[in-house]
Amino acid sequence: MTTTTAEHDGSGTTSTAYAAIVIGAGQAGPGVAAALAADGPVALVEMDRVGGTCLNHGCKPTKALRASAVVAHQARRAAEYGVHTGEVTVDFGFAIDRVHKIIEEEVSGLAGYIEGVDGLELVHGRATLATDPTGAEHVVTVDGRRLTSSQVYLNVGARASVPPMPGLDTVDVLTEVELLDLTELPAHLVIIGGGYLGCEFGQMFRRFGSEVTIVAASGLGGREDPDVGAILSQTFADEGIRVLEARTESVAPADGGVAVTLDDGTTVTGSHLLMAVGRRSNSDLLGDHGIETDDHGFFVTDGRFQTSVPGVRALGDVNGRGAWTHTSYQDSQIMLEPSRTVDGRITTYAMFTDPPLGRVGMNDAQARESGRRVLKAEVPMSGVSRARLEGETTGVMRILVDADSEEVLGATILGLQADDVIQVVGTAMQAGVRYPALRDALPIHPTVAEYIPSILTSLQPLDG
Numbered sequence: 177m178t179t180t181t182a183e184h185d186g187s188g189t190t191s192t193a194y195a196a197i198v199i200g201a202g203q204a205g206p207g208v209a210a211a212l213a214a215d216g217p218v219a220l221v222e223m224d225r226v227g228g229t230c231l232n233h234g235c236k237p238t239k240a241l242r243a244s245a246v247v248a249h250q251a252r253r254a255a256e257y258g259v260h261t262g263e264v265t266v267d268f269g270f271a272i273d274r275v276h277k278i279i280e281e282e283v284s285g286l287a288g289y290i291e292g293v294d295g296l297e298l299v300h301g302r303a304t305l306a307t308d309p310t311g312a313e314h315v316v317t318v319d320g321r322r323l324t325s326s327q328v329y330l331n332v333g334a335r336a337s338v339p340p341m342p343g344l345d346t347v348d349v350l351t352e353v354e355l356l357d358l359t360e361l362p363a364h365l366v367i368i369g370g371g372y373l374g375c376e377f378g379q380m381f382r383r384f385g386s387e388v389t390i391v392a393a394s395g396l397g398g399r400e401d402p403d404v405g406a407i408l409s410q411t412f413a414d415e416g417i418r419v420l421e422a423r424t425e426s427v428a429p430a431d432g433g434v435a436v437t438l439d440d441g442t443t444v445t446g447s448h449l450l451m452a453v454g455r456r457s458n459s460d461l462l463g464d465h466g467i468e469t470d471d472h473g474f475f476v477t478d479g480r481f482q483t484s485v486p487g488v489r490a491l492g493d494v495n496g497r498g499a500w501t502h503t504s505y506q507d508s509q510i511m512l513e514p515s516r517t518v519d520g521r522i523t524t525y526a527m528f529t530d531p532p533l534g535r536v537g538m539n540d541a542q543a544r545e546s547g548r549r550v551l552k553a554e555v556p557m558s559g560v561s562r563a564r565l566e567g568e569t570t571g572v573m574r575i576l577v578d579a580d581s582e583e584v585l586g587a588t589i590l591g592l593q594a595d596d597v598i599q600v601v602g603t604a605m606q607a608g609v610r611y612p613a614l615r616d617a618l619p620i621h622p623t624v625a626e627y628i629p630s631i632l633t634s635l636q637p638l639d640g
């Protein structure tokens with residue numbers, strides 16, 4: 177077993193050798209660090225609170241906050257179900273406080289877990305990395321402390337991208353970090369970006385009572401089939417959210433808030449501005465690391481996460497092979513099982529609007545591009561009996577299969593419980609199940625998932 181050695185170089189700097197150093201306590205780092213600590217001393221370096229984006233200002237706080245927004249919406253619709261509640265008001269301060277309490281518990285639970293692992297040292301501070309091209313001794317510096325190892329794992333994640341725009345330095349720009357720290361509800365939240373972040377936050381804040389305008393260059397849910405984007409747009413319009421399909425050109429202060437000028441000449445004025453136009457890699461925070469990155473700063477890796485420098489591996493968002501907690505966490509599982517590779521991973525994700533969107537594998541456009549002979553089965557959610565029973569008929573359910581190989585190629589579900597139901601298809605795809613086996617499965621009635629076997633009995637060519 178390798179042991180930690182601490183040496184003084186005469187300048188007062190302590191140099192400590194580890195069996196492995198993990199930088200970033202996000203979704204992959206803690207699990208990998210804990211497992212490696214069984215074989216020798218490991219340092220886990222984190223510059224912020226443990227748990228990374230997901231736990232501190234990503235998936236978990238947003239889904240906790242979404243729960244309040246969904247309840248507000250249901251309460252307003254209660255009369256549709258014969259339930260009478262009186263006037264519905266939202267105490268935003270209470271809702272955000274609830275979120276923070278849940279997150280505090282989870283962060284301290286994770287910190288306690290890390291502290292309890294034998295051989296694992298949590299080092300607080302921002303790490304910079306000087307790699308050794310031979311792979312013999314990489315040097316990580318944290319607050320003047322020198323840590324060395326031949327094995328370095330990078331789980332440094334990504335942060336909100338704030339692209340340059342005239343006037344940005346004259347206004348307060350919020351990212352999700354600051355938005356989740358607000359204690360008072362914005363009067364009018366202007367969101368730049370109509371992707372996952374823009375859609376999820378936009379709908380939540382509208383339901384809390386803010387006026388919301390989303391400026392979305394490629395419409396809502398830009399990566400999805402056009403009809404899915406159109407259903408989302410109609411749902412948002414029905415809830416009173418203004419969506420403008422344009423690019424922002426500049427921003428400026430206005431009436432104690434912000435004015436956003438768009439490329440079609442329109443100007444929108446709001447009290448708060450949220451930037452939600454994608455993520456940028458945190459690889460630059462490591463300093464002059466000498467590792468190959470792509471044009472967007474994501475580390476280039478092979479299927480076992482090996483970077484261009486021997487002994488340095490990159491896991492999670494920063495390797496550009498996924499942009500979700502589940503992909504980052506799965507990277508750590510794959511890393512710890514030598515026979516596995518990330519190559520060929522079937523992408524699956526959800527967008528937690530209400531109703532949610534679930535996606536796995538290909539959508540229509542990707543299926544067309546694949547050059548395969550594709551069959552498609554679909555049903556509007558208004559045709560799904562469970563959705564009708566629950567009064568939640570917005571959306572569509574769609575599955576694509578290969579007519580020749582009978583492979584399941586992908587599915588899009590926008591509608592009631594889509595974030596969970598999609599996983600039936602994802603699991604089948606991972607297991608390599610051919611569509612006739614899925615079609616012939618016995619489903620439970622009345623559920624949303626029962627329509628997966630059911631619609632597979634009426635496959636049609638993709639484009640009619």
Ligand SMILES: Cc1cc2nc3c(=O)[nH]c(=O)nc-3n(C[C@H](O)[C@H](O)[C@H](O)COP(=O)(O)OP(=O)(O)OC[C@H]3O[C@@H](n4cnc5c(N)ncnc54)[C@H](O)[C@@H]3O)c2cc1C
Pocket residue numbers: 199200201202203204205221222223224225226227228229230231233234235236238239301302303304331332333334352373458461462491492493494498499500501502503504528
């Ligand atoms: C608002 C929002 C909502 C989201 N919702 C979902 C969702 O519902 N489902 C989902 O799957 N994904 C969601 N995501 C995406 C998800 O949060 C990320 O994909 C996930 O957190 C990535 O995990 P990671 O381990 O790669 O990086 P991170 O979780 O970002 O962790 C990286 C860690 O490295 C640390 N670090 C960085 N540089 C250094 C350095 N030089 N020295 C020391 N430490 C460093 C950071 O402080 C951080 O703790 C959401 C993201 C956002 C912003």
Ligand SMILES: NC(=O)c1ccc[n+]([C@@H]2O[C@H](COP(=O)([O-])OP(=O)(O)OC[C@H]3O[C@@H](n4cnc5c(N)ncnc54)[C@H](O)[C@@H]3O)[C@@H](O)[C@H]2O)c1
Pocket residue numbers: 368369370371372373374376391392393394395397398422423424451452453454455499500525526527528
């Ligand atoms: N449910 C989830 O899993 C979830 C939720 C939120 C965030 N996330 C993660 O966070 C990442 C970032 O999400 P995001 O929504 O910020 O990015 P995104 O890439 O999903 O969407 C950004 C959108 O902004 C638009 N845009 C870019 N520049 C613009 C401009 N100047 N004016 C107007 N529109 C502009 C783009 O057309 C695009 O539609 C995602 O990739 C995802 O990994 C995941």
